[in-house]
Amino acid sequence: METTSSSLNVSSTSTDWRGVALSNFALSPFVLEDNLFASVEGFIQGIKFPEGDSLRAVAFCSSGQDAKNLASQADRSAVYWAGGRIAYGCADHHRLIGRAIRARIEQSIGLQKVLLSTDGLDLVHNTGPEPESPATSLPAVVFCGILTELREELKAR
Template sequence: MRTEVVSDVVLEDGTRVITKANMTIVIISPDGKKEIRKPDEGVVQMLPDGTRIYSAPDGTISETRPKNLRPLNVISTSADENAQLLSNFAHTPFILDDVRYQSVEGFYVGLKYSNQDERRKMNKLFGAEAKRAGKAAKPTETEYGGTTIKLGSTEHHALIKRAIKAKIEQNQEVLKALLDSYPRELVHLTGRPDPPNTNFPSSVFVRILTELRDEFMSRQKQA
């Protein structure tokens, strides 16, 4: 049952102030911001973008953002199917330079091996199995297409970006997941910091995904 409205006043600046019988006061600003003040229950502010800010009587402040404004954590264990698909662990086969890979992780791990037979084995892997397969290998450089590339270099990251781009282009469900993630910030938080000697930091991974999202969104607008 709705509480009876005692007064509903619009101030000179356009702010609307509603007072209810239970002494709850609702303040609506001209820009759409809503503030709800309840006796002994603190203050709730509702911003135009859907963000909810609650100020408790003890001074504690909490903020709840709508899903489309929360960061999307791109990890394989996410409950969000889009995040799972965008993860390098995902089983999303693609072809790059006439070679077939089962996942970006398999491609990434394969670069750690100079032996072509070992590399072909890595190409068939995905998920945690692919990651485990590359743990023992600690090279500082790799060879691809007849070129020697230092692992962790700009060239190395550009090569991984090509693999991720091929995965997106050749798997429509991945492309949809990437486009549907907009405008959310893409992050990669596993609960542990990146190893100090990692060749592919989380920050580089999400930057690549964000750049590719911008590129594919631009393509879609031009189509």
């Protein structure tokens, strides 16, 4: 589904620039707990590697498909953050990714304005004809829920 009069596809493949800008693939540096990341996608893929793994650092400095491609080398049983191990795909894992998405947008006035410009639109995440993988790090419904919640918070400020 692409942008319609009532929805916006938040994806690197979106035909609406706002969807591309809000995508996790976008090169959009942010800081989370004093750590610098090139993109949310780099964060998502990097936390799949244990702390100290060289591929973790590569992912954190990556964006787009380069970051996504690293996932094939990761063990998807857990993610690693702040010295801890979190079960892959659980609510805590999704909350951690949500914190990264929130940090990215809160640190950019431009992205805040982009997100606010989507008011009245349903945010969707559709990357093509293939169904979403059940092994995805961040299900579309969770991703869009995070953005929608953040948009409502920004509107209330």
